Amino acid sequence: MPKRRKKRVSVxxxxxxxxxxxxxxxxxxxxSSYFQLQVILGGSALTYRYGNIxxxxxxxxxxxxARIPMAIEGGEHLGMAKTAALGMLEFATAFDxxxxxxxxxxxxxxxxxxxxxxxAYMNKTLVHIEGGDRTGSIDExxxxxxxxxxxxxxxxxxxxxxxxxxxGELKEFVFNVGSLDIDFLQHQRLPRQADxxxxxxxxxxxxxxLREPYIIVMQNPVTTxxxxxxxxxxxxxxxxxxxxxxxxxxxxxMDAGSDAMSKKIREWQVRHTRHRIxxxxxxxxxxxxxxxxxxxxxxxxxxxxxxxxSWLGVPVVNxxxxxxxxLRAQNVINADYDHTVIARALARQLRHGRYPQSTIYGNGxxxxxxxxxxxEISPPAQKYNAY
Numbered sequence: 001m002p003k004r005r006k007k008r009v010s011v012x013x014x015x016x017x018x019x020x021x022x023x024x025x026x027x028x029x030x031x032s033s034y035f036q037l038q039v040i041l042g043g044s045a046l047t048y049r050y051g052n053i054x055x056x057x058x059x060x061x062x063x064x065x066a067r068i069p070m071a072i073e074g075g076e077h078l079g080m081a082k083t084a085a086l087g088m089l090e091f092a093t094a095f096d097x098x099x100x101x102x103x104x105x106x107x108x109x110x111x112x113x114x115x116x117x118x119x120a121y122m123n124k125t126l127v128h129i130e131g132g133d134r135t136g137s138i139d140e141x142x143x144x145x146x147x148x149x150x151x152x153x154x155x156x157x158x159x160x161x162x163x164x165x166x167x168g169e170l171k172e173f174v175f176n177v178g179s180l181d182i183d184f185l186q187h188q189r190l191p192r193q194a195d196x197x198x199x200x201x202x203x204x205x206x207x208x209x210l211r212e213p214y215i216i217v218m219q220n221p222v223t224t225x226x227x228x229x230x231x232x233x234x235x236x237x238x239x240x241x242x243x244x245x246x247x248x249x250x251x252x253x254m255d256a257g258s259d260a261m262s263k264k265i266r267e268w269q270v271r272h273t274r275h276r277i278x279x280x281x282x283x284x285x286x287x288x289x290x291x292x293x294x295x296x297x298x299x300x301x302x303x304x305x306x307x308x309x310s311w312l313g314v315p316v317v318n319x320x321x322x323x324x325x326x327l328r329a330q331n332v333i334n335a336d337y338d339h340t341v342i343a344r345a346l347a348r349q350l351r352h353g354r355y356p357q358s359t360i361y362g363n364g365x366x367x368x369x370x371x372x373x374x375x376e377i378s379p380p381a382q383k384y385n386a387y
Contacts, residue, residue: 006036009374010065010100010124012091014043014111015253016051017304020285022106024183024367025129026062034375038098042068042087043111044254049073051282066094070111077226077256080110088114095122102127102374105150106180108135108143110223110255116146125379126150129180129370132160132167134325135303137255138223151379154370156307156361157327168385173377177369178362181307186364188286190312194294198287199248203280205269206246214246215346216295218302221257222322229257230264232337236319237268239342240277240299243350247277248291250302297349299342306332310358315349317342329358 009029013022029037039057041064044050050071057064070087072079095103095118103119105112106129119126128150131143147153147167155161156179164174196210208214219236221229233252240247249265252258265279283291289308292298297315298305301322309316310329318332319342335345 006034007101008038008099009035009102009104010038010040010095010098011104012040012042012106012112012115013045013053013057014041014087014115015045015109016053016282017253017302018045018106018109019053019056020184020289021180023060023285024187025104025180025370026060028367028371030062032371032375035102035371037062038065038100040064040066040068040091040094040098042070042091042115043083043109044071047071047073047254049281050251050254053282056284065098068094071254073254076259077223079254080223080256084111084114087111088118091115092118092122095119095124100124104129105146106130108133108139108146110138110142113142113145116149120149123381125152125381127152127154127374129154130156130160132162132164133327134163136222136224136321136324139322140325151381151383152374152377154366154373159327165386168387170384170386173379175369175373177373178364178366179307180366181304182311182359182362183364183366184285185289185308185311188289190293191290192294194290198283198291199278199280202283203251203278205249205278206276208246208248208276208278210246210291210294212246213296213350214248215240215243215297215299216292217247217249217299218304219261219300219319220253220302220322221255221261222301222320223256225321226255226257226260228337230260232320233261233264235337235339236299236342237265238339239346241275242339242343243346245276245296245350248295249277249279250283251279251281296353297346299346307361310360313355313357315352315355317345317349327360329355329360331355331358 104127131147153174161176305316
């Protein structure tokens, strides 16, 4: 009897933040006797400016099977559009060379849509993780467009599952498995106090003492509000300075508006040599989680504040529209881009302190559920609307 061929599963990573959110899935697929894991690395995850994670993947035991340089920098809409076009072209070649059976994409980054389109045109079974959520920015449109291309859907909560089904997807291929973010956190060492060297060996700015209170700022541009990026980051900067605490500031991503945002931060650095902020491009996932867990609060518009911080109980001030509509726990306070409003919300969160752990995004074991489900199902090559 001929030996059964393993199904080839190409997992796509295009952004530094996706590494921690996919690590447990990579491990489960690598250990599977049914699947052959393939890792495709592309986009900003290959650039120094936004956090090249090639080394981290190699150290973790997942050397990329393909590397797709596709990020056209510039931080504006034209660069995003051209990056997407180049991504579709190059990922099609990668899928053909690797002879992928399944292609796995996560979330709603703008470059995910052309990758999903390439997979669909090449008749690959497309697996989408974290569909059905609601947010602001172009991410909302990308996420739902990818849903309509995908054959299998692994969502993080029940509301998202219902949303995907209402989009016309077959119920038998939509699964609420929780969040891979929580999976990763459950496998990490989470000391009550982070080692200062974790941040001081990276980036520029003040030398921080993480034995003392500090906040984390994670603010990315909103593509539909790119013209406002400079003003928006100015308001956040004023608010966190008002708090008087140490700040770990994570550099913004490459979406439209990032150049204006980065330029404002650099101008401020030049004018102010005495401050308590350390600006960092990237921290390895396990290091970042330790710093995140011990923070007094998180400020900005990253989904980290919504998902990971809900489970960790870290107080969050969520600013603006980028996470508008996303399921959130009681640890999150919303604020507009006004330094006075942000400062008041931050002061309130600092007074409150830690929140109880929330399980709105699951209790873990998400990666195991995904791999087990993929073994058990046989999605049709041709999709049809359920209505």
